[in-house]
Amino acid sequence: MTEPLLEAREVVKRYGQVQALDGANFTAYPGEVVALIGDNGAGKSTLVKTLSGVIRPDAGQILVEGSPVSFSSPLDARKYGIETVYQDLALAPDLDAAANLHLGREIYRWFKPLHVLDKAEMRRRAVTAFADLGIHLPDVTAPVGTLSGGQRQSVAVARAVAYASRIIFMDEPTAALGVVQRERVLENIRRVKDRGITVVLISHNMPEVLAVSDRVEVLRMGRRVARFTTSETTVDQLVSAMTGALTIEEP
Amino acid sequence: MTRPTLAPEAPGTQPKAGARRLHPLVRRTLAAGETWVFAALIIMMAIFTGLSPGKFLTLNDLSLNAQTTAPFLLMAIGETFVIITAGIDLSVGFVLVLCGVVAGEYYQSNGGATAGVGTIWVGAILGLLTGAAFGGLQGVAVAKLKIPPLIATLMGLGIAEGLSYLITGGHDLATVPNTLVSSIGTGSIAGVQWLIVISFLTTLLFGLILAMTRFGRYTYAIGSNPEAALRAGINVDRHLIKVYALSGLMAGLAGILNLAYFATTTISGHPLDNLVVITAVVIGGASLFGGRGTMLGTFFGVFIPELLATGLIIAGVNQYWQYILTGLVLGAAVYLDQIRRRLRERA
Secondary structure, eight states, X not given: OOOOSEEEEEEEEEETTEEEEEEEEXXXXXXXXXXXXXXXXXXXXXXXXXXXTSSOOSEEEEEETTEEEOOSSXXXXXXXXXXXXXXXXXXXXXXXXXXHXXXXXXXXXXXXXXXXXXXXXXXXXXXXHHHHTTOOOSOTTSBGGGSOHHXXXXXXXXXXXXXXXXXXXXXXXXXXXXXXXXXXXXXHHHHHHHTTOEEEEEOSOHHHHHHXXXXXXXXXXXXXXXXXXXXXXXXXXXXXXXXXXXXXXXX | OOOOTTOOOOOTTOOOOXXXXXXXXXXXXXXOHHHHHHHHHHHHHHHHHHHSTTTTTOHHHHHHHHHXXXXXXXXXXXXXXXXXXXXXOOOHHHHHHHHHHHHHHHHHTTTGGGOOHHHHHHHHHHHHHHHHHHHHHHHHHHHTSOXXXXXHHHHHHHHHHHHHHHHHTTSOOOOOOHHHIIIIITOEETTEEHHHHHHHHHHHXXXXXXXXXXXXXXXXXXXXXXXXXXXXXXOHHHHHHHHHHHHHHHHHHHHHHHHHHHSSOOTTSOTTHHHHHHHHHHHTTOOTTSSOOOHHHHHHHHHHHHHHHHHHXXXXXXXXXXXXXXXXXXXXXXXXXXXXXXXXXXX
């Protein structure tokens, strides 16, 4: 197999008495959709936060393309081309799609130290970014708070795609959506993959995981307990691994 | 290392605007708070002009209005930024007094009524710095100590008032440089009072900053969703401190103009300025929940109560109706904001 793009080795994270991650491993390869699954409290969110720079692990190593890195904030992770679509989307509802797309990465015009926003350019790039993903927004100048849940999700995904050069984490992207919107998100994931970006999908929904992922890694009690190739896997196997009936890796 | 993914590309899949939908510009104009405020202003002016043809809205009325309103307008500039971050600044009228006292104290011990231009500048700058520093400290209380803005600035209000009385011993300082009074205070340039020139230009400047720059954009973003701003890499705490410092700075500038206009520190003359200013900003369409508001709206909002007062007097109606009407307008403004929010959440 090719060299892993992102790798977590023996990552440990403790919150007081709670051992959220107990030597967890995780691997993502270039250009794949890898699903990270596990029961509530298995450590999925903690692991994702560790890998996207939101929290620092107590022990263990994170490697990007084989070399160890240390993220002290999400900004550090971004420098490595790692973006996250948060479960709550992290959008400013009063700002329009273009403003949200460029939040914290505004484009300026005129004398740069004045930080005068180049709104036309940002809007133009936003329209292009949405079109690239096949997303149709009726009006990029409408506050995102006025958009539907699915459209908002699309804005958050487009933002991540616009800046991610290596990996996008998607934390429960479909949890709050209806059936039609859910389908759109899965379509978005496929499109991102087509652009050669690795997607790490955190999900509870087994049929969804099987529909969209190439591989599945299973966490239980802060450790990776199994890895599957999706095409050779069934829902039953995934559930067994999540609940502890099946362990493929050494504990 | 970010990849320039956003390279221009023939957008063959441009979203088509629905034919039955309103043009985005029309829709946005109708949705904007300041459109309604402006409409209210026009209607009011029409009614009053109808009630007393020829008397209302002479240039003289307008400039008198604008002159007495200058300090409120300046404080409303800072308050607009604060309210857009979903904060509130109750301290403004008291910071105004404190800054006037600091400048006045400096003038009294440096030439008094005959002080020269250099002294005037130094005193004014001391006053402005006092305002900015005071506001900045309130910002630290809000951003770093996580004290709710209402309480942080209520605390600041008390401290500013106490300091003003302690510094002056409770007696207004009335030895203000003549040059300051005759120029900034009551003088004009090209036929327009300095108070108007300064307050309007400052409003324009900060209106542009709010609408066009990163500073303004971050102000909206923080008020709209602080967590999103934080995750987007915005230094939320530092920005909040700057916003409160700006509010203090504007109160300081208002304090200098107030000192120049009245030629005294008016220590006990501003107990309700904060409420007047907050009313103006909210009437102007800014949302107390943050994320919404414009400087144009605030500008209209500042003049609505003033025009109401003048209009009522000229129309021969008891002027105390002004307070009742202003209260109703304020209630209507917040109710509109609530409706807008509810509609959006349903979307």
